[in-house]
Amino acid sequence: MAMGACSTQAYGEAWYWDTRYSNESSSFDWYQKYPSLAPLIHLYIPHRHHPVLVVGCGNSAFSQDMVDDGYEDVVNIDISSVVIDAMRNKYSTRPQLKYMTMDVRDMSAFQTGSFDAIVDKGTLDSLLCGNNSRQNAVKMLEEVWRVLKDKGVYILITYGAPIYRLNLLKDSCLWTIKLHVIEKLVLEESAEHPKWKLTDPVPLDGDGSSMETALGKNPDVHYVYICTKDESLKAGPKHEVIVE
DSSP states (O other): OOSSOOOOOOTTOHHHHHHHHHTOOSOOOSSOOHHHHHHHHHHHOOOTTSOEEEESOTTOSHHHHHHHTTOOOEEEEESOHHHHHHHHHHTTTOTTEEEEEOOTTOOTTSOTTOEEEEEEESHHHHHHTSTTHHHHHHHHHHHHHHHEEEEEEEEEEESOOHHHHHHHHHHHSOEEEEEEEEESSOOOTTSOOOSSOTTSOOOOOTTSHHHHHHHOSSOSEEEEEEEEEOGGGGGSOSSOEEEO
């Protein structure tokens, strides 16, 4: 996908994903696999007994890897009943993994403040490539914010640079935001060091220009936004975001 734009697809429609997963049996991970992101997951989800939600889980092995790493309560949702049925059957002996058919734009089955963390690898991006993209993305973010506990974290892994994501995030909900980056292609141990250490936040100002100063123009990275729900910001402007 291009950095700031993508062709319009039916990514918000269940039939698209049902058809796709009916023809795909092997596991597929969008963007990054768990081992490469594990240091960030450990940093921002330190309590492994707290409930975690993975949105748009697909047939990824990410959640299974989280459980193998000690996380005890990982709930997975996807709009496709085909893939949810397949994953539920596949991991029927793993009580730490739960699978539910659900549209991320309407998570009314979950009470407000249900989760300490939410992980998103490509779901927001998919909605932004679909019809009514902005409207659907805002619906998703508002629901993500609602089902998070106060001070809970939304970990957004995306190809979208700050110029394409910060305004969307701050126009939807009240977040405190940190930015991390990870090389798109994980470097071999013998290769050169990555441009930026994964666990170190990248300098981030209101429009994202400081990130370009630190990493250069159009770096070949995935962006990881750590969005912390902060209800104390309600006392300020209606739509406020603090970047760190």
